[in-house]
Amino acid sequence: MELIRLTTDYELKPFDCGDADLNGFLLNDAKHYAEKNLAFTYLLLGEHGDIIAYYSLLNDKISKRDTTNATWRKLKKMFPHQKHFNSYPAIKIGRFAVSTTYKGQGLGSELMASIKMDVSESANYSAFRFLTVDAYLEAIPFYEKNDFKMLISDEENDHTRTMYFDMIRM
Numbered sequence: 001m002e003l004i005r006l007t008t009d010y011e012l013k014p015f016d017c018g019d020a021d022l023n024g025f026l027l028n029d030a031k032h033y034a035e036k037n038l039a040f041t042y043l044l045l046g047e048h049g050d051i052i053a054y055y056s057l058l059n060d061k062i063s064k065r066d067t068t069n070a071t072w073r074k075l076k077k078m079f080p081h082q083k084h085f086n087s088y089p090a091i092k093i094g095r096f097a098v099s100t101t102y103k104g105q106g107l108g109s110e111l112m113a114s115i116k117m118d119v120s121e122s123a124n125y126s127a128f129r130f131l132t133v134d135a136y137l138e139a140i141p142f143y144e145k146n147d148f149k150m151l152i153s154d155e156e157n158d159h160t161r162t163m164y165f166d167m168i169r170m
């Protein structure tokens with residue numbers, strides 16, 4: 001298996017993770033996002049160049065207004081008093097999907113562990129504290145299993161919940 005960053009000249013092979021929006025993002029939008037520096041997409045390729053999984057990353061922040069007072073208090077407790085800011089730097093996993101052929105075999109969790117490692121190296125260059133994700137409701141158990149916590153459990157959005165992983169654990 002090989003992990004590559006999607007470039008605009010890369011010829012994408014078909015990909016199906018069972019979710020039309022995530023399939024569509026990869027095929028129709030990911031290159032434009034890369035071109036405009038809005039998100040970079042990474043492909044996990046199989047032996048014959050088939051796409052096993054993909055994810056996109058972009059910069060983010062967790063702000064007081066993104067969460068409940070109780071969770072914000074919990075987050076602030078991680079920092080000394082003089083470091084109580086109104087927001088904390090983060091990297092967002094904008095998209096994350098595993099092909100239906102490979103789902104449920106532990107690959108998503110392995111890929112998540114490798115993302116945490118890779119971004120923790122980049123944190124030596126530009127600091128950030130959290131990984132964030134807008135998790136599909138069905139995928140919440142997957143993120144919980146990978147040590148993400150709920151930022152706010154009762155959002156207006158019907159389809160997703162924002163979750164975070166504290167990079168200090170790395």
Ligand SMILES: CC(C)(COP(=O)(O)OP(=O)(O)OC[C@H]1O[C@@H](n2cnc3c(N)ncnc32)[C@H](O)[C@@H]1OP(=O)(O)O)[C@@H](O)C(=O)NCCC(=O)NCCS
Binds near residue numbers: 134136
């Ligand atoms: C969610 C997803 C990325 C997980 O990848 P994966 O390779 O299947 O995950 P793993 O095999 O490492 O882990 C599976 C665990 O995730 C959870 N999980 C994954 N998909 C789930 C689903 N649809 N419903 C409930 N739990 C799910 C389970 O807790 C499972 O744990 P178990 O093995 O103890 O039963 C993958 O199923 C996928 O691409 N789904 C469609 C797209 C999607 O929902 N992406 C997330 C967008 S936020």
